[in-house]
Amino acid sequence: MSAANSATSGASKPASTREKPANKAEAVADWADGRLGIYSLAKANLRKIFPDHWSFMLGEICLYTFIIIILTGVYLTLFFNPSMGEVVYHGSYAPLNGIRMSEAYASTMDISFDVRGGLLIRQIHHWAAIVFVAAMLVHMMRVFFTGAFRKPREVNWIFGFLLLFLGMFDGFMGYSLPDDLLSGTGIRFMEGAILAVPLVGTYLQFFLFGGEFPGTDIIPRFFTIHILLIPGVMVGLLVAHLILVFYHKHTQWAGPGKTEKNVVGMPLMPVYMAKAGGFFFLVFGIISAMAAIATVNPIWAYGPYRPDQVSTDAQPDWYMGFSEGLIRIMPGWEIRAWGHTLNMGVFVPLMIFPLVLAVIAVYPFIESWVSGDKREHHILDRPRNAPVRTGLGAAWISLYLVLLIGGGNDLIATHLHLSINDITYFVRVGFFVIPVITFVITKRWCLGLQRRDRDKVLHGRETGVIKRLPHGEFVEVHAQLPQDKLHKLTAHDQPLPMELPAEVDENGVAAKTGILTKTRAKLSHGFYGEGSQIAKPTAEEHHEITSGHGHH
Amino acid sequence: MSHDMSEDKLPESHGSAGQHEVASHGDPFADPGLPAHEPRRTDIDERAAKRAERQVSLMFVVSMLATVGFIASYVAIDADKIVYIFPLGHVSALNFALGLTLGVALFCIGAGAVHWARTLMSDHELPAERHPIEADDEVRADVIEQFKTGAAESGFGRRKMIRNTLIGSMALVPLSGVVLLRDLGPLPEKKLQHTGWDLATPEHPLPLVNMNTNKPMKAEDIVVGSLTFAKPEGLEEDDETFQQQIAKDALMLVRIAPENIKDKDSAELGFEGILAYSKICTHVGCPISLYEQQTHHALCPCHQSTFDLADGARVIFGPAGHPLPQLKITTNEEGFLVATGDFAEPVGPSFWERS
Numbered sequence: 093m094s095a096a097n098s099a100t101s102g103a104s105k106p107a108s109t110r111e112k113p114a115n116k117a118e119a120v121a122d123w124a125d126g127r128l129g130i131y132s133l134a135k136a137n138l139r140k141i142f143p144d145h146w147s148f149m150l151g152e153i154c155l156y157t158f159i160i161i162i163l164t165g166v167y168l169t170l171f172f173n174p175s176m177g178e179v180v181y182h183g184s185y186a187p188l189n190g191i192r193m194s195e196a197y198a199s200t201m202d203i204s205f206d207v208r209g210g211l212l213i214r215q216i217h218h219w220a221a222i223v224f225v226a227a228m229l230v231h232m233m234r235v236f237f238t239g240a241f242r243k244p245r246e247v248n249w250i251f252g253f254l255l256l257f258l259g260m261f262d263g264f265m266g267y268s269l270p271d272d273l274l275s276g277t278g279i280r281f282m283e284g285a286i287l288a289v290p291l292v293g294t295y296l297q298f299f300l301f302g303g304e305f306p307g308t309d310i311i312p313r314f315f316t317i318h319i320l321l322i323p324g325v326m327v328g329l330l331v332a333h334l335i336l337v338f339y340h341k342h343t344q345w346a347g348p349g350k351t352e353k354n355v356v357g358m359p360l361m362p363v364y365m366a367k368a369g370g371f372f373f374l375v376f377g378i379i380s381a382m383a384a385i386a387t388v389n390p391i392w393a394y395g396p397y398r399p400d401q402v403s404t405d406a407q408p409d410w411y412m413g414f415s416e417g418l419i420r421i422m423p424g425w426e427i428r429a430w431g432h433t434l435n436m437g438v439f440v441p442l443m444i445f446p447l448v449l450a451v452i453a454v455y456p457f458i459e460s461w462v463s464g465d466k467r468e469h470h471i472l473d474r475p476r477n478a479p480v481r482t483g484l485g486a487a488w489i490s491l492y493l494v495l496l497i498g499g500g501n502d503l504i505a506t507h508l509h510l511s512i513n514d515i516t517y518f519v520r521v522g523f524f525v526i527p528v529i530t531f532v533i534t535k536r537w538c539l540g541l542q543r544r545d546r547d548k549v550l551h552g553r554e555t556g557v558i559k560r561l562p563h564g565e566f567v568e569v570h571a572q573l574p575q576d577k578l579h580k581l582t583a584h585d586q587p588l589p590m591e592l593p594a595e596v597d598e599n600g601v602a603a604k605t606g607i608l609t610k611t612r613a614k615l616s617h618g619f620y621g622e623g624s625q626i627a628k629p630t631a632e633e634h635h636e637i638t639s640g641h642g643h644h
Numbered sequence: 645m646s647h648d649m650s651e652d653k654l655p656e657s658h659g660s661a662g663q664h665e666v667a668s669h670g671d672p673f674a675d676p677g678l679p680a681h682e683p684r685r686t687d688i689d690e691r692a693a694k695r696a697e698r699q700v701s702l703m704f705v706v707s708m709l710a711t712v713g714f715i716a717s718y719v720a721i722d723a724d725k726i727v728y729i730f731p732l733g734h735v736s737a738l739n740f741a742l743g744l745t746l747g748v749a750l751f752c753i754g755a756g757a758v759h760w761a762r763t764l765m766s767d768h769e770l771p772a773e774r775h776p777i778e779a780d781d782e783v784r785a786d787v788i789e790q791f792k793t794g795a796a797e798s799g800f801g802r803r804k805m806i807r808n809t810l811i812g813s814m815a816l817v818p819l820s821g822v823v824l825l826r827d828l829g830p831l832p833e834k835k836l837q838h839t840g841w842d843l844a845t846p847e848h849p850l851p852l853v854n855m856n857t858n859k860p861m862k863a864e865d866i867v868v869g870s871l872t873f874a875k876p877e878g879l880e881e882d883d884e885t886f887q888q889q890i891a892k893d894a895l896m897l898v899r900i901a902p903e904n905i906k907d908k909d910s911a912e913l914g915f916e917g918i919l920a921y922s923k924i925c926t927h928v929g930c931p932i933s934l935y936e937q938q939t940h941h942a943l944c945p946c947h948q949s950t951f952d953l954a955d956g957a958r959v960i961f962g963p964a965g966h967p968l969p970q971l972k973i974t975t976n977e978e979g980f981l982v983a984t985g986d987f988a989e990p991v992g993p994s995f996w997e998r999s
């Protein structure tokens with residue numbers, strides 16, 4: 093009994109032997125630590141190192157605009173009425189007085205004209221959405237061109253891709269909610285696209301719209317998807333994305349003191365906190381000013397939606413422009429047989445749209461398969477040092493832009509006084525040709541830059557000083573690069589292309605090489621073979637030249 | 645090497661002696677390590693630091709003023725006040741004032757914070773170690789061992805029947821979710837094949853009503869080369885299903901001098917050169933609105949499908965896959981234009997069941 097007693101009394105001594113907190117703030121922190129374990133959490137993260145490069149802020153812009161969209165979106169839901177019930181408008185915008193419209197449109201009009209600050213919030217919401225998608229695309233390209241998607245970051249690349257895809261989709265839905273003439277046209281477009289799906293198209297359409305187009309359900313349904321379902325999924329993905337960024341730590345450029353095994357930069361607290369936190373306000377401030385100055389989506393100018401009316405320059409937001417381009421350049425092929433119609437003219441673009449996006453999504457896996465590289469990478473590639481990758485990325489962007497031209501062919505035609513048919517024919521050809529041209533040019537450009545780097549390493553940089561040699565020749569003096577530059581220019585890997593196993597093994601038996609292996613070897617040669625990289629200078633070459641008797 | 649580098653690589657180009665030293669260690673491209681920290685102006689000059697401090701504070705003060713301005717604008721400016729501002733044009737005064745004050749208030753906080761971080765907070769770069777994401781072999785072996793123990797204890801691998809039925813039930817259960825979606829909408833049935841014009845029969849023809857005037861039309865109301873929009877009699881704007889009906893029923897009437905009509909069947913369906921086509925584009929369903937008098941071409945503004953109305957509305961350009969359906973029209977005893985039946989084929993975008 094007494095033994096047990098003493099044991100319990102021993103255990104019931106206050107567990108904490110901590111010294112008295114020095115001040116109130118420490119006391120609060122101690123209290124929280126006892127419940128939430130904040131000290132252990134902060135220990136790892138308070139002075140966590142973040143490398144600095146201007147391009148890293150692209151991801152930040154995505155994050156901040158997303159937050160701005162959510163903040164303003166919540167405000168808008170307080171006033172918006174997602175209903176297709178018909179009302180007659182009697183608000184402060186005189187030109188539409190007495191016009192029939194849906195409650196969705198009427199409440200958007202009220203937000204724009206009767207709620208003080210409502211127009212501003214609407215404009216901030218829309219501008220932020222545009223910037224959000226643009227920033228995601230550019231951020232993704234930054235990651236692509238620098239090879240930051242390589243192991244261990246492939247999964248995060250997929251998360252990012254999904255965020256872009258969902259962001260575009262949610263943008264489209266948000267665009268549809270006010271039920272103005274433009275947004276209704278967009279929904280009609282979607283209906284036609286769904287109808288084009290073979291076999292189940294009509295069923296999908298009837299279930300989505302709750303009957304025939306337009307019905308009275310589509311806007312309330314879009315509303316729920318736009319404010320709840322997609323943003324919910326996106327928040328989840330975003331958190332996962334950021335956790336992985338934190339866990340993997342940032343990538344960094346090659347440079348003095350920077351290795352694959354460290355990360356060089358400034359600590360989270362205070363520098364990064366102040367910079368990143370401050371940057372949020374910068375982004376928010378700029379978007380607010382944009383919303384004050386530049387009108388986006390003036391629904392009052394379009395009027396309420398009626399299926400038998402359309403406004404000129406029917407245009408989606410720019411990020412949907414490439415799907416619009418696909419649909420505009422596709423010839424109207426229809427296959428009719430056995431009492432059925434397959435609407436290729438709509439169905440094919442509908443399939444190419446996700447394909448164009450997905451190609452970029454699976455790229456990391458293709459590249460790692462081709463290179464066979466299973467190492468972790470934290471040092472970024474300079475785009476010139478991966479000419480094939482850079483070329484592919486540029487080709488992809490050029491395809492995107494060509495389709496954007498196709499999507500805006502009417503605007504281009506009216507502004508530049510061109511024939512709309514000619515633009516369409518041009519885009520039809522350009523769809524196939526321009527990405528190829530872009531690839532070739534970009535790759536050559538990269539090789540040229542590599543060659544220049546090589547020259548710089550071996551012969552130094554041009555100084556602008558001209559010397560006259562004893563025999564009369566003029567030469568420019570070259571200055572040897574400092575050590576950090578030399579290191580930076582030679583730090584990259586140059587993978588060797590994969591070699592096919594010998595046709596015949598050592599016993600003279602024909603070895604079987606699968607088609608997959610053959611493709612891989614082909615691709616590998618395309619990526620890393622001759623003509624795809626300029627051999628970087630070796631130490632011997634450098635020695636030979638710099639040792640003073642480097643005569644050739 | 646093809647590079648032409650003559651004797652002439654003068655001593656200067658070899659850099660300083662220090663670099664020779666590094667190079668002579670073997671690897672000329674070796675990582676020289678983190679460079680020494682270089683102090684900023686504000687690190688060594690207290691006056692510069694003080695100035696930076698004042699700049700940061702000034703930005704925060706401007707932000708405060710702007711917020712006050714925001715509240716003042718909210719109270720003072722009417723929501724419907726429109727002002728002219730060069731070069732923006734006519735804009736809402738309230739939106740302009742609120743947006744700019746909010747913009748300045750937020751921007752200055754951000755600018756202040758960034759300036760503070762850049763000029764006054766330490767800019768020492770520090771290295772932190774990275775650890776491989778992959779666990780080491782020992783951890784790996786341990787986890788796999790633990791998992792195997794757990795799996796063995798569950799008997800999942802041994803009791804095949806349980807395993808297979810579990811997989812089966814898990815595979816089927818999501819179907820309930822799919823089934824629940826069934827009541828989202830009715831079945832399509834033949835709804836897409838018919839329009840409001842199917843109320844018309846030869847015995848009870850249905851008059852065409854002008855979309856703008858809401859009046860029935862006579863043939864002489866329609867001049868050659870004009871485009872008129874019509875709907876079936878009885879369809880009113882305040883009908884509950886108006887939107888749904890007009891999405892299929894909308895007509896465009898064009899009058900073409902009979903000798904200019906290329907398609908004879910199409911001329912038959914019309915009345916004295918008046919042809920009634922569906923206004924709904926057969927591509928994805930935009931209303932067609934642009935008409936070129938000389939060529940009789942109608943253009944859809946959405947993706948530029950172009951139809952030749954003189955030739956049975958054949959597609960002559962763009963992504964639409966088939967001609968616009970045509971409605972057979974004639975006149976009744978009083979001389980009003982009427983339809984005697986529905987379109988022969990479905991209007992609007994094509995779909996799988998369309999024959």
Ligand code: FES
Nearest residue numbers: 925927928944947
């Ligand atoms: S809807 Fe008319 S061209 Fe596409």
